Amino acid sequence: xxxxxxxxxxxxxxxxxxxxxxxxxxxxxxxxxxxxxxxxxxxxxxxxxxxxxxxxxxxxxxxxxxxxxxxxxxxxxxxxxxxxxxxxxxxxxxxxxxxxxxxxxxxxxxxxxxxxxxxxxxxxxxxxxxxxxxxxxxxxxxxxxxxxxxxxxxxxxxxxxxxxxxxxxxxxxxxxxxxxxxxxxxxxxxxxxxxxxxxxxxxxxxxxxxxxxxxxxxxxxxxxxxxxxxxxxxxxxxxxxxxxxxxxxxxxxxxxxxxxxxxxxxxxxxxxxxxxxxxxxxxxxxxxxxxxxxxxxxxxxxxxxxxxxxxxxxxxxxxxxxxxxxxxxxxxxxxxxxxxxxxxxxxxxxxxxxxxxxxxxxxxxxxxx
Numbered sequence: 001x002x003x004x005x006x007x008x009x010x011x012x013x014x015x016x017x018x019x020x021x022x023x024x025x026x027x028x029x030x031x032x033x034x035x036x037x038x039x040x041x042x043x044x045x046x047x048x049x050x051x052x053x054x055x056x057x058x059x060x061x062x063x064x065x066x067x068x069x070x071x072x073x074x075x076x077x078x079x080x081x082x083x084x085x086x087x088x089x090x091x092x093x094x095x096x097x098x099x100x101x102x103x104x105x106x107x108x109x110x111x112x113x114x115x116x117x118x119x120x121x122x123x124x125x126x127x128x129x130x131x132x133x134x135x136x137x138x139x140x141x142x143x144x145x146x147x148x149x150x151x152x153x154x155x156x157x158x159x160x161x162x163x164x165x166x167x168x169x170x171x172x173x174x175x176x177x178x179x180x181x182x183x184x185x186x187x188x189x190x191x192x193x194x195x196x197x198x199x200x201x202x203x204x205x206x207x208x209x210x211x212x213x214x215x216x217x218x219x220x221x222x223x224x225x226x227x228x229x230x231x232x233x234x235x236x237x238x239x240x241x242x243x244x245x246x247x248x249x250x251x252x253x254x255x256x257x258x259x260x261x262x263x264x265x266x267x268x269x270x271x272x273x274x275x276x277x278x279x280x281x282x283x284x285x286x287x288x289x290x291x292x293x294x295x296x297x298x299x300x301x302x303x304x305x306x307x308x309x310x311x312x313x314x315x316x317x318x319x320x321x322x323x324x325x326x327x328x329x330x331x332x333x334x335x336x337x338x339x340x341x342x343x344x345x346x347x348x349x350x351x352x353x354x355x356x357x358x359x360x361x362x363x364x365x366x367x368x369x
């Protein structure tokens with residue numbers, strides 16, 4: 001049996017929830033994964049995912065998961081700051097709390113900590129984490145109200161949408177509401193399920209500092225330098241935000257720029273268009289002023305029709321070439337047939353000569369002597 005409870009907090013800019021999950025009869029959990037019930041933060045639904053025996057490691061693994069992600073509209077994304085706490089029931093000050101920020105989307109719909117605590121320590125009752133075969137996991141999740149508006153826009157349209165001109169609040173203030181004491185930093189783990197890499201994204205390689213704002217994929221840096229020289233507001237709107245948020249923001253921008261730089265018109269298939277839409281909608285979550293970029297994205301999406309027309313043109317040309325070849329062959333066969341016909345007529349006329357005066361049906365007769 002599991003006991004769950006949640007407490008919602010609302011401020012002018014933020015919506016957050018403190019959610020407690022009491023997992024009882026822990027030793028009887030036979031499944032590889034164990035999910036909490038769904039809880040909501042604003043219009044967003046979440047779950048805690050627990051690996052009772054560890055996610056391929058000898059540690060207790062805990063993640064925050066976007067619930068029912070398969071039902072979300074194409075191109076969805078949500079940015080959240082969250083912490084996950086394994087409560088020490090004997091000595092609360094020894095509770096294990098880890099925090100992070102993450103942009104959740106179709107590619108990465110889960111994020112968390114594969115190595116929260118060694119299983120040996122966790123399973124030792126004297127340590128206080130598993131008592132009477134029961135443990136308690138708490139999640140504190142905060143999202144910005146502006147993110148909820150993005151979800152509403154995505155539900156109504158899958159095409160690129162011009163960002164609002166309303167005052168943009170700082171998403172990094174999400175972290176402040178968590179009020180997490182004395183954290184021991186442990187980097188978050190990779191997504192649990194990895195989807196195929198984007199066709200447009202370069203292989204993961206060396207990271208490079210980008211103007212002191214964070215470490216960005218090296219292949220993206222020249223592209224970012226170029227557009228930020230043209231549009232300084234791209235830098236200014238991110239300066240007061242957290243380093244992790246800024247890295248995510250410029251990585252998202254770099255990925256879209258890399259797509260636009262490396263793709264050709266002929267590459268804009270249905271799959272490529274869907275990928276571009278997703279990259280665009282992810283980028284919108286970071287509140288850049290994208291008015292300068294949107295026309296290029298719209299034009300790239302319209303290339304699908306040109307690609308389709310180009311494909312049709314190639315097929316028609318191929319058909320015409322085949323018909324022309326067939327016509328030439330038939331004409332050659334016709335010429336041969338005409339020659340054969342003339343020869344047959346000559347043979348017919350020659351054979352018929354001298355036979356016209358003979359009655360084919362007449363008696364042969366015999367002489368009378």
